[in-house]
Each structure stands twice: as C-alpha cells, then as structure tokens.
Amino acid sequence: MSRRVVLLLIALLSPLSSVATEVANLYTARVDASLKLETGLSQGFDQVLVRVSGQRNALSNALVIGQKSSVRQYLVQYGYIDEGGKRWLEVTFNQEAVDRLLRQANLPIWGSLRPMTIVWLATEQNFERELVSEQSPLLAEANLADVLRQRGVPMMLPLLDLDDIMLVDAADVWGNFPVPAIQASARYSADQMVMAKLYQLSGEQYQLQWSVYQLADMQPNAIAKAWHQSQLQGELNTLLPEWLEQMADVFGQQYATQAGLSATDSVQVKIHNLTDLSRVLRAEQSLSSMAMVSQVDLQDFSANYAIFRVNLLGAAQDFYRALALDKQLQAMETFETPMVGADGNVVEENTAVDQQAPETKPAMPSYMWQM
Template identity: 30%
Template sequence: MLRIALLFLALLALPLKAATVTNLYQAQVALPDTDRQSEQAARKQALEQVLIKVSGQSNIVENEIVAKALGSSNQYVSQFSYANRDGQRTLLLTFDRSRIRTLLTQANSTFWSELRPSVLVWLVEDANRSRNIIWDQSSNDLANRIKDDGDRRGVPVLIPIGDFEDVTAISTPDIWGGFVQPIATASQRYQPQAVLVVRARQQDNEQVTLNWQLYSGNVEQLGRNKVAPSEGRNSGETATSVAQMIDSVADILAAKYAVQLGGDTSGQLAVVVENIQSSKDFFTLERMITNLTSVAAVNAYRIQGDRVEFTVQLLSTEDVFQRELSQDSRLSAVTTPVTEQYEPAPQPEGMIRATDVSASGEPSVQPADQVNPVAGEASGVDVSDTEQLNSDAPVETKPAKQAAVFSWSDTTSAAL
C-alpha cells in the first residue's frame, strides 16, 4: 500500500474539535427493590436510556423493533454491578456496543458517535427580583440539572467559569436581551460547537419558565448573525422543564450530526484532498476520515505531490458522509462534485501506483524516484522500492463516483 513508505513518520492524529463522550453505553438506574421484577424493569429502563443516547432520538422507543427489543434487554448487557447514589441503591449496566449498533441498524434508526459537539450554556436566572449570570462554580440547582440532563442524553455541556475575562466580555443584559455579538465574543475562548442561551424565570413551588435559543455551528458565524437559532420554551416543575429543554436540544443536534443506519448506501467513493504538506497531515487526515461514523473503510488510492486520493467505503449514504466531512474545519471544498470513471494505465515493474490525470484527461505516470508521497519530505523517505508492480499484477480501478475535491489546512501541523 502507498502508506507503507510513510508509516514510520506517522504521528498520532489530532482529534476533531469536539468532545468525546465515554459513557454512551452505560446507564445507572434506581433499584427500589431487590426482587427479580424490579431488576428487570431497571434493566429495561437502562437499555432505553442507552438507546436514546446512542441514537440521538428521544422517541426511539416508539420504533416497533426497538420496543420489542426492550422486552429482552438481558441479551444486550455486557456488564452489571450494584452501587449507591444519594443513598439510593442502583443498578449500573454496560451494554454491548456491537449489539446496540446492530439493533439500531435493524430498526433503520440513526447512530450518533462518541465525538459530539460541546454545548456552551449561557444561563441567566431571574429570581427574587434579581437577574444573575450562573457560572460553573456557583453550585446552582438549574446549572447542575442542565449538566445532569446533558449527561443523560450524551451531550457535553460547558458552563462558563466566570473569571475576569468572562465578566468583562459579557453582562446579564447581553444574555437576557439575546444580543448576539457579545455572546459570540464571550464564547470564542471556549470554542464550542453550539451555544445555548437560557433565560430562566423562577416561580413559586419549584416552578420555572425557560426560554432558550440554540445556536449550532461555528461561533464566528454566530457573531456575524449568519446562524439562525432554534428556539423553545418550557414551563412547569423545574426538573421536568430542564429535562424537556435538554431533550429538545439533543434532538436538534442529533438531527444534524447523527447518521442514518440501514437502508441503501452509496457504496464506494473517491475523495481527493490537496495541500497535504507532511506525513503528519496524511495520517491525521486518514484517521479523521476513518473515524467518521458513515465510513466502513478507507484506502489511500494514490499520492501525487501534495494531492492524495482515498477510496472510501460507506456504511451510510453519500449525503451523510458529505455532511460529516464538511463539519471538520480543516477541510474546505475547492470544486463541485464530478462523476468520472477510468482506469490507471498499466505500469511496468519499478513504477509506483501513482497516476494523475492531465488537463486532456489522459492518465500520466511518474517514475518512483520522482514521486513524493508527501510534499517537502521526499529527502527523508525512500520510496524507490514501494509497492512495485509485476507484469501480471492486477490493474486497480478508480471508483466510479468522485465525491469532491478538498483542500487541507491544519495550522498545528504546519507549525511543526
């Protein structure tokens, strides 16, 4: 394979600018009694929680296949133990990842991977004729409930820390009035993938009214008023209102980031990425594509100068793959998708499998000693013996459909 010549230069790929949720397949539920019936009910409740987290759908139990599976929850459990939470005996369950994924595929449901957008919450509480911004260390009941419900739905929640930089960047009237520019400016330091603005009006008897706006996407676009928010209002008992708000937020984000399982897929695509300046760029990019939920397998088809072409086998649809790919800020599209099919010319022994297409559309090849797997690093990599072809070696065929051409930009890698 083409990547063999670069392997010894590889560094660990940098993660996407998102949070990794580690407890998607775990649930802890109250166990009010020790009898078998109570434990079975707890197992069913735990499986329901996990399916909601992993699918991103709060109404997943309405699916007929899922509803049937809830009746036999034991087959999905991989580990269990007993614990205590706030003096209440609980059952802690871990579910099998592959079986959960198979169930969601059978149900033609969605799947939301562990890499999830972090949500920065600007919360102003109106109570006792006073309005205050709630900071992370305030031990505020509303803020704690938002964090707990975020954990329940697998949504990484950030509460601003409230240091000097925060309090000088934003004020209570900015948040209560929904002024986008100061909210965007104050949010920049946290680099969230979504911003949730909450105005909470406390009432008597543990009642609350929550008016909220969710901005999902780039914070810079938020500052330029290019992101229209999703809005909602929840009123009633505090715990219920917060849970309903977070359910709505999670459903909105899942609709954007989760991928559809089951049904028809688009098969194999070619993805071309330009401006690969180092071996670190190459392996970072390869790992990033491999880790996409919609991708089954990735192979470097050819490397030519600073241009790399991958063949990608999909688990989901092409639209889902394109959407996932576009969410990484290091990639920018440089051309519209094209449809083309051709075979690279057979190459004699001593040639590396690296072809290119000239402006006339004819395939061209370069001798192995002229091909640089990664621009600017040829002097450090000997590729003279890399993947030579025999006279009877099979000729690879390029995938029929090319998804798009992208340009790569990784400032961290460039600095190295």
C-alpha cells in the same frame, strides 16, 4: 434571585477547562442497582438507544419495542459499582448489534464526536437580571448532571470572569442579542452556543426561552442567526431536566446521521500533514470510527498527504457535517456542505450536473491533520 433557582441552574452545567467533544462510553449505561436485574438491563438498553439515536422517540419504534424482550442478545457485560454514595448497575451493550438495530428500525445514529455547547443563561428575580456562573453552589438533589450523562451531550457554562463580563451583560442575553456572547465564546472553542432566559410566571411556574447559534467556522462580521428557537414552562424541578432533554433531541436531529444497512455513497477525502505511516493509520482509524462509515481505503500517500476513499452508510452531506466536528481535522478552506454527484465526487458551485457533459475532476475537500 431565588437561591433555589441558582442552585438548580448551576447543577445543570459546570465550566470545563477544555473542549471535550469526544463522548466516551456511548454504549454503557448506569441504572439504580436496587432494580431487579432484568428491569435494570431493560432500562440500560433504553438509555443506550436514546443516547446513540439522539432521540427519545426511538423507544416508540415498533422494531425497537419488539426487541425489548431480547435485551440479553445485545449484552456484552454488566456489573455493580459504587459511586457518589450510591450503588449502580453498569451495563455495556454491543455497539455493532445496537447500530444494526437502529439501522433496521430506520433510526439515526449519533456518533461519539458531538458538538460542545456553551450556555449563556440569564435569570430574573425581583426585576433584577443576572447571569448564572460557576460560583453558585451545587444542588445535591438535582439530577440534571445525570440527564447530561444519560444523553451524552457535552455542555459548559462560561466562567463569567473579568474577560466575560467586559463583553457580555445579562441584558444582552435577556434580549437575545448574540454578538457579545459570540465574541466571548471564542475563548472556549465551543462549536455552538445557547442563549436562554428563565423567569417566574406565577407561583411555582417558570418560563424558559432559548436559542441555539452555530459558532464553528463563523466568519467575521457575519450576521448571527439562531438555527433553533424554543420555549417551555413548568415547575423548576421538572422544567430544567426537560430543557436538557429537549436540547438533546434537537441536537440529535441536527447532527445524527440517517444510516442504511448498506453503503449508499462514497467520497474522497484528502488529509494533509500526514508525514509518516503512523499518522496515516491514525487518520484512517479516525475516519473508520465514524458511525456512518462502512469502509475506508487508502488510495494515495505522498510525502505530506493521503487520499482516502470513504464508503458511507448514509448521505455525503451528513458525513461532511460530522467531519466538521472532528477537532483533529481542520478544513483547509471554508466551504459549505459540498454538493455530491452520482460518482461520489464533489460538484463545484455553479456547475450543473449533466450526465452528457464531459467528465471533470472537481476540487477534493482537503483537511489539515492537527496533532
């Protein structure tokens, strides 16, 4: 395998010692300090809008374009920092104002809780296939780490130590046989898994094929099906950054929530293991911090649990999908995205929603607070 290929790929990702799905500083951007200030502020604003919406095409929205001349009204602060041998302009924008703009533009909002993705990547050179590991040296000039930072997408590579090698072979990834990699990924506590293969077509042209599999709440012996598959080709120096950009767009489409300007839904959530008021307040704060939540009210508090009424700026199904990514909340029983009736309560499976039928009180989604 070409050393240049290995260098580029390992610059893409590095394994993390723990899962980090809470993405910080979503509303802070870094741009080249050599730019004129107004240009730098504009580029930083673009970076934040794409990161928070989860979509590059947010910048082509007519309302967003119209606000480009008013960037300073969204500005909180800016300053210059030196890092990695380079000087940066660091810009922070007002979260409430940015979110309001995205809602007015009918664009989604992707909150700070984002799925950790583990990437199993196989390459081929001279008919030899191998998996990319963290043992390969970093490529200094590659800007792939910048793409991940700019998009706010947490990813990791497997360690490929003895435990991994005993389960996964390059042929498994190359043939897109997910079961071995799913088993090996369990130790990393990732939310989803990407399997990809990269090979040379001719000259400087490469092709990359990739698939995404859900890992969270996967049941034993369940048939693994990719929820997204795609491919792209080009030269390595542009192919790999574009791959990351496409992955970020796909994940944003899956996990970002379409939020309106006013509350559109309301649900109840029961959280156990809240044994004192401080835990109740922390749980309430965790719910309130979600991008699509407009208000959280404590409705009941007993010796071990609390019930919250949550007003949403979007659909309940999107709320439950986002809630599944919160590592502090563990669903007490496996359930699919609940069906929600007009009253905001969860409708039990196989129960018809009939406005003429007597009202019933269906089971409330319950979670265990993890300390």
